[in-house]
Amino acid sequence: MTCLPFSCSTRASSVGTRKGRKDDGREAADELAKEAKKNHQLVKSNRDILATGSNGIASFFSQRGKKGINQDCFVVWEGFGFQEDMTFCGMFDGHGPWGHYVSKRVRDLLPSALLCQWQKDLALAAVDSGMDCECSQSNITFDVWKQCYSRTCALVDKELDRHQGFYSFSSGTTSLAVIKQGDMIVLANVGDSRAVLGRTSEDGSIVAVQMTVDCKPNEPQEAERIRQSRGEVFCLPDEPGIYRIWSPTHEAPGLSTSRAFGDYCLKEYGITSAPEVTQWHITERDKFIVLATDGVWDVLSNQEAVEIVSSAEQKETSAKILAESAVNAWKRRRPGLCADDCSAICLFFQSSSPRRQNNLVDGGTKNKGIVSPGGLVAFGR
Template sequence: MGHFSSMFNGWARSFSIKKASSSGNCGGREAVEVMAKEAKKNDLILHSSGFVNVNGSNNFTSLYSKRGEKGVNQDCFIVWEEFGGQEDMLFCGVFDGHGPWGHYVAKRVRESMPSSLLCNWQETLAEASLDPDFDLQAEKKLHRFNIWKHSYLKTCAAIDQELEHHRRIDSFNSGTTALTIVRQGESIFVANVGDSRAVLATMSDDGNLEPVQLTIDFKPNLPQEAERIIQCKGRVFCLGDEPGVHRVWLPHEESPGLAMSRAFGDYCVKDFGLISVPEVTQRNITSRDQFVVLATDGVWDVVSNQEAVQIVSSTPNRAKSAKRLVECAARAWKRKRRGIAVDDISAVCLFFHPCSIQQVTVPKES
């Protein structure tokens, strides 16, 4: 409790309270950029296939991406250990681009989100700590969640606005999903825009690892998503040669045909129901929770939650867990979806405890 209180007071003293401008800048932007540069220099940030294992950290993160058969790889990811200079914080995320400029959009959002989120979090934290009605002792966990949720909502709105006016990236018919996690101490905060998915592996009472899906795949046919799109005059339907694949269409054109209902960019359908608002959730990590998998739909289209947990938990070397999951998914594509071009496939495996998983069994699906 003392550490968390001092952190509130420290941010309040260190960052001036300024309203965000239309570009999403905040009072601590320069300080955040310095933090990011230092983190890169100290190998605390990784955005290529590999792993992050900082001495003394409870986190171990494995990352891997494989280009599909549709051209350039439009997936990307990031891990930032000691996020914001805080030893007990980590940020990681996966981004799945689509459209002609999708790989540029995905990389731009990956580049912008961590710093923008950290900046907005610092501002929100400082503002909350200076509020005379703020009572940290009463509802610490609730306040933490509300602060992160507010910061994520503000960040995503600013990023989407910035993308629309970016001079070098054409996001009118291109976009990206974004699935990110912040670990702060023994809590994780998950924010999802799109149809990538986060799955937690947790120990059951009988000693088996079980999957817990932490996010919703935001597909256009979900009732609440379809209702919003239709109310905005957009359309949702499947093409004849893609039964079961619901897409978002303009009112009077068979375009763009987006297979997700939330994304950054894609301004051609932003007035017709597509949104970039994240779903933000929280989970408190227990000793039973072993790891979480963040992956693009290239994994989940062919690998079940249970299979993903089994693959990762049975990999002897945790550093290779993401690569093994991606390679298993690539083989499953060729087996289950013959004649369909393999999608880009990317995964981040975030382990919560420094010790390897010992003596656990993952029951296979029947």
């Protein structure tokens, strides 16, 4: 494994010099995304992307619910930071009147910000340990990734606060970000989207292993933090079992997740963008990860989800089948209720033989596709 072709800090210095001001490296990371777009590696479109890759396959799909505009969006970047064995996936679920803007903004900010922060923390780790960049990168620890995620989420949340045009005072977004590097997976969860691992048991059947914990206001640790911040947690009479966080005056809109970007009307009452960061190691029995918004998990169990994905005849269609299964489950299990947006990413660890590569095919209004290594795909409005 080698370092990036150049460091964010070095590239940023030249950018800052051209514009006559200093830069913290974010512009350099943004330039990487622009270059990826120029090279047809960055796609933002309501179209099908069908391709396969040697490092694994990421299938993704989003189905608008019955509540209005689809506020879900996501990004998949294989070859993240020009590292052949590194994949970044992000799932974002907006809420509130301007949630679709906030989720899109966080989706656009988080990958490049994380990449830049990773380079900085990697360089600091190399200096502290006395190792060269290549050595430190191959031995990077979970603590470094955890610190990197935490700093990045704080920076992105502050950026939202500075950008008044996105109305993030009473709107926000959850975020579930995943880095896969070799056989290591690091997850950073802000909210109630969920990651579930599909693993084969000894008898060959597929079993579900939940990788993240939903950040809900009624979870004991979350509820304690909220109450210490003077926030309140309770259900409305017409929503039994749905706990929300409220301001002491109950004027701010109640929120059913305890962690989110934006939502500044509730920030002082317990809402936080601090991520829950966990690490996993992939084994030969681990076949894929499902990342999905709460619209999927509200009506499907973890086991049902992995069985649906595992039974898909083609990996390319697995996320589409899962999302559509969730939509059908809303009709059967929650009749009379408006279905939520249902979005999923299925990241497979073992690739089938390539069928199509870098082939852009016109599609409908639904976001779906499959991405190959080296490409960054971002979907949503």
